[in-house]
Amino acid sequence: MGNFALFLEDKGFIVKGSDSMFYPPISDILESSNIELFREYDEKNLSWDPDLVVVGNVVSRGNVEAEYTLNNRLNFISLPQLIKRYMIEKKDSIVISGTHGKTTTSSMIAKLFHDQNYDPSFIIGGIPNGFSSGFRSGKGKMVVLEGDEYDTAFFDKRSKFLHYFPTHLIINNIEFDHSDIFNSVEDIKRSFKHLVNIVPSNGIIVANGDDKNIVEVVENSHSKVVTFGFGEENHWVIRDLVHSQKHTSFDLYKNGDFKDSILVPFSGEYQVMNFTASYILAYYYGLDRDKTKTSLYSFKNVKRRMEIRGKINGATIIEDFAHHPTAIKSVLKSLRLGYPNKKIFCCFEPRSNTTVKNIFQESITEALSLADSVIIGKLNRADLYKKEDRLDIEKILETLNSEEEKSWHIENVDNIVSKLKLLLDEDYICVVMSNGSFDGLLNKLIDEKG
Missing domain, CATH: 3.40.1190.10 (Mur-like, catalytic domain)
Structure with missing residues (x-):
């Protein structure tokens, strides 16, 4: 959605947009453009009477802007149609x-x-x-x-x-x-x-x-x-x-x-x-x-795909968008090949609509076992799911720590940063995996670097 908003602005359209959260790197580019951003959904965001409302797939009935659009007969279209x-x-x-x-x-x-x-x-x-x-x-x-x-x-x-x-x-x-x-x-x-x-x-x-x-x-x-x-x-x-x-x-x-x-x-x-x-x-x-x-x-990859972000205590910090167990496994295998003499510390945020549930319980455990140490962050939107349907993080840790304690479930990001500062050194690489912001973990790590 953000990239096409930039495309439309480039074509001369006046573009404004709403979302509950804007994530880097696209948020940085949007903020440097002439696109006005609204960080919460509100009817007043549409008071300028746009010629067309582009509705993203995260918006459902009941969303105040969707209801305003329908009730006021505004022209609307999906992003793929546009x-x-x-x-x-x-x-x-x-x-x-x-x-x-x-x-x-x-x-x-x-x-x-x-x-x-x-x-x-x-x-x-x-x-x-x-x-x-x-x-x-x-x-x-x-x-x-x-x-x-x-x-x-x-x-x-x-x-x-x-x-x-x-x-x-x-x-x-x-x-x-x-x-x-x-x-x-x-x-x-x-x-x-x-x-x-x-x-x-x-x-x-x-x-x-x-x-x-x-x-x-x-x-x-x-x-x-x-x-x-x-x-x-x-x-x-x-x-x-x-x-x-x-x-x-x-x-x-x-x-x-x-x-x-x-x-x-x-x-x-x-x-x-x-x-x-x-x-x-x-x-x-x-x-x-x-x-x-x-x-x-000469291909240089994509931001948030095995992207080197900095160092802390001599350990290279890498960001990746991986959230599906196959992608997690692929990234960890690639890092093992690329850094054969380093230990891998993986920070994983279970955030996607699939990984917050126990559908991939065994395969996520198997994928994370490829790392030497693991921190699993807060289970996103856990209150939306019954306990028996959620990813069982404690069960994952039981398997990962069966021989020695090398993995932890830490919900507070500041506490994750403290843990990483204590454990990381030049013998490690640290990969942060999330399809969201991980509550600003990377920025806090980079700030800690100085």
Whole structure:
């Protein structure tokens, strides 16, 4: 929402916006713009009689501004509808979807087109390093969109990505998530099948063929499907993967024949999959292969994705958006490869609508066990759920501390900072994982650094 607000301001619209909370890094960019921000919902925020009210998917009936909009017959629209109207039009819509890796892969592809002077437009749910924001209005014929399976608005329960009418589509992975709107992974697959069904026959679907859910989703596609992964049954196969502290190298084989050697600046199989999907999309779009490889190697990631934020007591502090157990596991594995001689201290905030519940009780425990020490913060909005439905943090700690006490549940952020100051030294890296602000933990850590 924030990045598209910036896009509209750039187009000359007067833009104002409401939310209960604005999080960095987008909040910093919004505050430096001419967009007026309201930090609570109130009818008076709409008293200026806007020509159009854009309703985000976190807003539900009963919200005072939603009720004011309806009662006063103001024109309203969902964000995905607005993106379609003002950004996609007749352009090639390149949509990147999946449970994980959407923001990173979207940022890679935007960089590939930008570096080869295609002048792309894009809307990405993060801030790619190398760009000033997560939006760009270019004059090229393509628009790169991060395609989310979450619902559109209270008046449109379809997945957001169905409004983006992809010309070309990437599907990175499909797992259960968003338990507030999906009942099962079958529900999620149904949305992805709808997405696959609107890709034109002259479009390309780049699909992770190692993911059985994706294989099922694309099996009846009317579009060309190109699969990739480590499995030998894929059209594009990743082989000879070698990790080092500074980069990862691997070879790509197409239909059994060697195609290219790739060098990328990150560790971990999930990142390799993101880079591979980006390379393949660029290949079929006709981008120069050598320039593509150069761009991939110079990719600087996205803010809040394994972003180094500073140091405390000699320990490097890293921020990541991970909140799903698969993403937590992926980040910790990547850090282990990237920092082989360091111990990993993980601070995790259970905040998303899925991780606050016990749906992922065992898998979150398994993921966090990859760290050497863990602090679990306050369970967000715990009062909204019955005790028997909540994530059982004490049970997680019982497993993590089965041999020695190395993990803690600390609700107060100031107390977390004190604990970290006591325990961290140059032998550690510390990763802070949250899809929110973690009550300002990172800023307090950085302040403590001085």
